[in-house]
Amino acid sequence: MESMIASAVSALQDFTGYIYPNEYELHWELLIVVYPYLTGLVAGAFILASLERVFNVKELQPVYRLSLLSALAFLFVAPLPLLAHLGHPERSLEMFLTPHTKSAMAMFGFVYAWYLMVVLLLEIWFDYRKSMVIWSREKKGMMGFIYRILTLGATDISESSLRFDDKVGKAITIIGIPSAFLLHGYVGFIFGSIKANPWWSSVLMPIVFLFSAIVSGIALILALYMITTMFRFKEISMPCLNKLAELLIYAMIVDFSLELLDFIQRLYESEESINILSHMISSRLFISLIISQIILGSLVPMISLIWARFGRLPVEMRRIVYFIAALLVQVGIFSTRWNVVIGGQLFSKSLRGLTVYKIELFGFEGLLTTCFFLLLPFAILYVLTKLLPPWIIDEKDIKPAEAQVS
């Protein structure tokens, strides 16, 4: 008992000021940082895909299906860190059985189910249905069988039926845009509605989350498109890349302005919590907020993207800058999530002290689990691209097959 208290006391020595006794442990750790990061990528990738579909941004055609599949891969993984962090994961079904209508979090199950079942899966299904029917006829053995199941028995690929697919697909995309906003805006609301926490409590939270989601999604697809094209030894579509970079710049400008607005508003209002929050920013969050999020994750990529997009640069150089900027944006957005989730717990609600967060390496909520959850979507995406190759459109190799059928 004494040694237990002694060890606990030694762990407390890095705390400054006064924190409530029950605040010595952080309750939302690394896994909860990963969760909004992943859903942000989902929402961002989907919104990018819908730009092509709904607003007819033709340049983006090469990444349309890639965006959809990436969104799906990340959406599959998004709830896993949440599940792993629960004290009783076996009780998670209660969210569907007895959802508390006044709880923001209770809506998670429904928002997630809606987005997965009604939006993403349906859109992908309608989009790939024709190809799947063809593949199910062409491929032999196991693969043919899988495609037959995936068609769900709807094997009619007549002209009118395909027209129906297209119409429904478009309708779903239109529903999908507000749904994607909902998916991630809602994650922002989970934090923004906690009045007990002055770092979180802000009406701008859902909107900031949304725009940072779009930023991270575009950057992800940009990087993924470059990598996948490289490994397939194909020519990168430069108009597409330029368009992605442009969109990324616009989204980043909006995102950065919103965050700046939030920051200035807080500083100017200078409420009770301002002392402890500024203390936290200048000490505990200095690296992750000032350096990683603002300088490396926002300013540097924004400036270099503008320079690469609108400056006179050789194409090769331009691609390299795009790629590095996209990676920096990912670092920046991950830091944003970190600063929201971990930052919101580093100061005491007594507003009198700061606590510390030490990342575990092993353990259920440790670094290794986190890395696993961050890499898993890419593995899933790899399988998905094998199953539902997204490059078909640009290679036009569907044409002969089409001719055969009709």
Add this chain to the structure above:
Amino acid sequence: MKENKSEKPNRREFLLSCSKAIPLTGALFFPLSAARLLLAQESGDYDPTVHNYGMGIDIHKCIGCGRCAAACKTENNVPLEPHYFRTWVERYVLPSEGEALVDSPNGGIDGFPEMNEDIDTLRSFFVPKLCNHCTNAPCVQVCPVGATFITRDGVVLVDEKYCVGCRYCIQACPYGARFLHPEKKVADKCTFCYHRLAKGLLPACVEVCPTQARVFGEVGQQSSPLRRFLRFNDVIVLKSSLNTLPKVYYAGADGEVR
């Protein structure tokens, strides 16, 4: 125990029968039985809807002995590590200039060592803290599955068989009154000793408070120690700007208390 009873009446039963016979002893017991009526009834037909429990805390009376925090840990099997508390005592030292200094070493259970800072103290006092059993409880609002709730007698409880351990309620509590139970992996907090109320007893912290700095009773009934407390004191609730409508009232608490 039961076989034992049938063989020989034990001392307690003997005295009980005496107390009924001797009017003098009966008179001694009278105010106690009145107090008993206020809280709950031995007969068992307890009607929760007529109750709405609350607590008053008189800062001027608190001597910072930490007996409440110690008794709470015993009564409720709260983990003994110094960062799990259902109730704890804070020491405030207000210097002539600058920020208040606050500490709560092991929740005050082992007493308060002398402050090593050499400061010009203006005033100093102790503040016991616990779950405020808010009428507009943010923890209840955010619980996704309905595992934390306000009972019909106005106590905020956690359903440890239903809690998923998402810790949203811990984030939502402005008072730091909740923690994740390290073994049960569910949210845990003060229950106003709900199991004691049901048996007609006072919460353990109130029972052991040597100076009656803690007053427990009904918020809504005229004849209640809490109502008297509210009548005679200028009370505040903590973080009233958050509109949580707490039912733990502080008399003599400084504006620095939060």
Add this chain to the structure above:
Amino acid sequence: MKAPKFPQQVISLAIIFAILLGGLIAARILLVPKSFGKYGHYRADAADEVASLDIKYAGYKACLECHDDIYVIKEKSNHRGLSCEVCHGAAAKHIEAPDEFVPDAPRGRGYCPLCHGYNPSRPTGFPQIITLQHNPGKPCMTCHNPHNPLLPHSPEECSACHREIASQKRVSHHSSLPCEKCHTVPARHTTDPRSALPKKPTTREFCGGCHDKNAASPKEIPRIELASHGGRYLCWECHYPHHPEAK
């Protein structure tokens, strides 16, 4: 070719969604606890489960049913209102099995100072000792009966209880003045402090007795013109009598 009324796709999807929806409804019927929602959005049985937990502290009423002799003494003493289990520990087990579990009592010098050890944050006047100086080595019980903690003798010095004030006054210009110079202390105050409080000066003239320029007091005492000095303020509203003219 006539378009089918329901395209194949819709039928396939409808079946899948129907299965999922049906599964959810079935799960809700089967898995939601019976008492859920009886009084609100929670499991009504949960409150009863908490209510049925065992108690550890029996409460003083349970103690006095047997130990009424001690209770009667204690209720007349300065420890009236102090629950037995504050010192003796949780005793519900003792009520269940009086002979098998006997509550402990703290007999050393460690426990009493939790309340009575000097701590400047405690309310003024609460009886406190400086453990290191107060009869070192002797258990408290050799002089004080915890059930009737009368002092062996009433305090001789005010500083026994009012240490904070005494320590300030000691280093002030008023160090030579006895407390009684300004406060009249009823005899009962030393035995039952809260029932009889000492009196404080109420008028400017009291301080003027020494500090007025015409006062018959030693020359080195600082003087003021009582009539004009400080306007309508009372002396102690500007000067702290226990440490006058300190920073």
